[in-house]
Amino acid sequence: MESMHSDDAGVIVVGGGHAGVEAAHAAAKMGVPTLLLTGDPSRICTLPCNPSIGGSAKGQLVREIDALGGAMGVLADACSLHARFLNESKGPAVRALRQLMDKPSYNRMALRLLQTLPALRIEAAMVEELIVSAGEVRGVRCADGRSFYARRVVLATGTFLGGKLFRGEEVQPGGRHAEAPAIGLSHALRALGFSMQRLKTGTPPRVDRTSVEYGAMRVQEPSATPLLFSRRSEARFAGEQLPCYLIDTNERTHALVRENLHRSPLYGLDLIRGIGPRYCPSIEDKVIKFAHNPTHQLFIEPEGWDEPTLYVGGFSTSLPADVQLAMLQTLPGMERCEMLRAGYAVEYDMVAPTELDDTLQTRRIAGLYHCGQLNGTSGYEEAAAQGLVAGANAALAARGCEPLRIARSEGYIGVLVDDLVGKGVDEPYRMLTSRAEHRVLLRHDNADRRLTPHGRDIGLVDDSQWMVFTEEIALLDRAVSDAERMRLPVREIGSERFQAPPTLAEALRRPQVRVAELRSWLPEDLSADLAERLEIEVKIEGYVKREEQAIVQAARRERLVIPADFAYEGIGALSSEAREKLARQRPRTLGAAGRIPGVAPTDIAILSLHLQRPEHGSPAVTR
Amino acid sequence: MKRYATARIEHLQIAIPAGGEDAARAFYGTLLALREVPKPAELAPRGGLWFRSASIALHLGIDPDFHPAGKAHVAFACGEYASVLARLAAAGVAVANDALPVEGRAHCYVADPFGNRIELIDDAPSAANDDAVEPTIVAVATPPGQGAISVVRVSGSRARSIAARLTGAAALAPRHATRVALVDEAGRALDDALALSFPAPHSATGEDVVEFHLHGAPVLAREVVRAAIACGARQAAPGEFTRRAFLAGKLDLDGVGAIADLIAAESASAARAALANLGGALRARVAEMRSRLREPLERLAASIDFPDEVEEPARAPLADTLGELDGELARLQRDGEVGRLLREGVSLAIVGPPNAGKSSLLNTLLGEERAIVSDIPGTTRDSIEERFFIDGVAVRAIDTAGIRAHADKLEAMGIERSQRAFESARILLLVLDASLPLSTQGEELLARSEGRTRIVFFNKADLGTSAVRPVSGLSICGSVRWPQTMRELRAAIAQAGWGTEHPDLERAHLAFGEQFDAVARALEALRSARAALAADEALDLVGNDLRLVDAALAHLSPEAASEEMLAGIFARFCIGK
């Protein structure tokens, strides 16, 4: 009997990618004995594709992870060799930070951070099987014959399940470059009845940084001042700041793609069945599907301070290596480049995230949590965000506490989880600002306001982070309320004229006026960072108010809880598609039910009537 | 929820003079309805009083050296503002009303028995917050045009405050018919009526419900509905009372099947109504508008998510597109008015001095002897409302009592109603006797109706035309006895009611209040976007408004908006590293 074994940990995390590391970090930091099992602990938190962390929407995710007390923001700040704000002119709600990592430091720092957690133990092991008894997970069995026991298991196995690598005619099993796939676990999950699907992604070739001519490229300079994800990081550069470069493909590049399509595993060879991401097309896709574009922009990014490689962004391909080199050499400044590693595509199994509830626990097996690329997402930030949610919830469950749930109006993390478990995925899911209907609220500047109290509630935000937060917010709140009252002694600011001397807030509400011009009237103890938050909060107050009102209006539906055992089968008035989907996915609230594709507004109206039928008593409403 | 070192107000203390406990108890306890709690034993000897409720902790402390607080004050938000004021007034407490509402809420100042200033604020939650959950709804509950009594029903959290406004009575005794003199939102007299209040949860819908039982013309019931809407209610959608009743567990339905039938029936009739009015044309118009929004929205979204790869949309063409959409939406709104007209008809008040031939005119329009006609001035003493059709559009004509100065009491009441019909009707048909010199009432009516949509009809031209003179707007001279005049009159009514163009029954119209709301929301957001664009606001903020426009339009032709847009982005732009 499995249950005779004593548990090895409160939570076992399988997989040491961004999802697994964030999960293990959260669970252990919350004080729950945690065991991290991963194929090769020295490759923890590998960045297998591009060197960047953050960017539009993803940058907000990193801020949110940090606000909750997670690891990614701190790690990225410590390894950043290039940082830049995106969308500065497009509006405060969509500004986002993007950094490039020194990849080797990132591995090292991640391992070092995990080693500071006394509740965490790390073991090298490939998990082959889950130990399940009576619908509950009890532990895992590894390829080397060992078994480990725990009542909460978090799977974060990334691209490794049934992983296959493609490059031209070459096909080989693999989780990613030079790493073996997880075949056994994939079979085990299928045998447990999980619904699985095949996805694909790819990575571009890397070239020797000493073999290119930067003179032929457009330079993209990094910020001259340190830009950080975490309020816990020290305001300084992690090391030398390096530029990036932009170049364009040309007709010769495209001709090579077309001439060699018969050698493409995607096209001529027709080997790849998995569905790839639309927002991350291979160069083959770009040339074929956007044939009318004469050029495509590429991004040349360093992968580290001492790394010999350059990442050729936008050039993801699975054509044969010789073709890749020929293509690279058609590019400006790359005529004599050396290719250190060829690009490839990877195809892997994902488990349908509609198998999960909104805490990322599977409904099929109690105590089992899924996160990261395994759920059909792609991207480091998406993986880490889910890792935090899954890890924290496993730890909370181990302690018998209420789970962590983040609403769509509270964070991109909330949008991510709700989209995944509600809508499922049919292509690799990436976070985009347009997925967040409340994005005026989900800003990069206010992630701490939104989420640090949640992080504190679950025990993930430590005392020092909490103190910094409360002090900063107190300062900021005071500055905001003073801004409404304080009248400036002038009537002109830059090119803006006012009828009467404006208050600080009135001045800031003019789109053209920036807080930097008003510095001399701001309290001295207000840091530049807080001054900027003041500007944003004042400037878009009207938009925020309106959004908040819309949320209040939707709140009733969002909070109306559907009993877990609700009998959808008995409701003839529901469309059969809605009935089937609702019964399968079991959304927790009426709001979540409404977002399931195929569930129409009439279905929701009917459901709402049934939920509130007298015999149900008064319906349960959550916070 | 945030946590701060100093978290919230634990209690407030007001100073009172020694021995002031009883007076304080009467004021704070009885008039303001605060609940007194015993002071802790160790503090009791010092005198004073404590009051506590869910969110108020008020301590009254004895100050031997008492001075009233004239400026510094405590402000209470009153859930039953009107009745608190009534109680204060009855107790002879002077109330200083402040005409300027604070954030849309009424407030006033009073002094407690010791001269401490107290502010009272109407907490009847404003539209912004309380109706967030379920708006208060109002509708005529009796079938139209039948029966001697019409019932107007108001349901929701604001029902009682609306009743207080419309009846002037601070509070209605629960489940008792109370005679009230109804006034509209501006305090103008409407009618005597019976009012019944059913506080939640013991009401048909489980919410606060107030019913007004009115006698007299349906137009009056509509007036009351309009006044309730002006006080913050919203017109109930078809079946909405039933639905609320069901939600509150007030309807005894036999199992699931019956509920399903109910819903099916409700939505089927709603759908039929929508289809009848939409005929697919609205859908097409909305789809067209959305497609024009989509290009800039997709480009904006792509430029935000892929900033290095996609340029943001240019402002000038965007401004042009938005300008065009503004025109489109405004047109849709106007057409919506046509739709409303088709459903509800046009109201037409037949007014004029006594004996001018108003009742004869109504009878001729109806083709039947509905109103009593006589040569005695003052024959028609109360308004008569009847419907007839011109080109398929319902015209609700109200024959009124002739308006004149010296009238007996009964007639005066009729005249009062004529005045109201005069004010509320869409079209005025002013009937004057052409054969006699224009009476002073005639002059006055001519002057008062200036600027309104009106038709001046000089009747009895068969007897003479001495009164005829040029007047602004539509004017017709003839006789109700001449078919030609009647043809001209019908044409004039059509002209005044819906313009030269015959309302196209097949054209796109807005079927429901909800659709009206959606168009209004879209237009509001669009105008906000245009203003932001003109003010050089960041494009994402403009986009925020535009997404609201799109969402409101999507409400008119629901589709999975955001997925649709993502698909559009990836089809349009080649993006991704």
Ligand SMILES: Cc1cc2nc3c(=O)[nH]c(=O)nc-3n(C[C@H](O)[C@H](O)[C@H](O)COP(=O)(O)OP(=O)(O)OC[C@H]3O[C@@H](n4cnc5c(N)ncnc54)[C@H](O)[C@@H]3O)c2cc1C
């Ligand atoms: C070739 C390639 C191209 C990519 N391209 C892009 C891109 O263009 N854009 C983008 O946004 N993202 C891209 N990514 C995805 C990005 O790397 C991932 O989204 C992210 O790293 C996923 O994190 P994860 O933690 O879910 O999984 P991973 O980072 O894949 O980590 C999985 C971890 O689990 C361990 N593991 C797996 N199975 C087992 C097992 N059975 N037992 C024990 N340990 C196990 C592995 O050793 C590994 O440490 C790409 C990834 C690859 C490999």
Ligand SMILES: Nc1nc2c(ncn2[C@@H]2O[C@H](COP(=O)(O)OP(=O)(O)OP(=O)(O)O)[C@@H](O)[C@H]2O)c(=O)[nH]1
């Ligand atoms: N010759 C002639 N007599 C008319 C005409 N129109 C109305 N009359 C007569 O005028 C008298 C008054 O007509 P009513 O229709 O009762 O007038 P009213 O405006 O309704 O009067 P009150 O109800 O008393 O205000 C009746 O005797 C009608 O027959 C007309 O065009 N020509």
Ligand SMILES: [Mg+2]
């Ligand atoms: Mg008459």
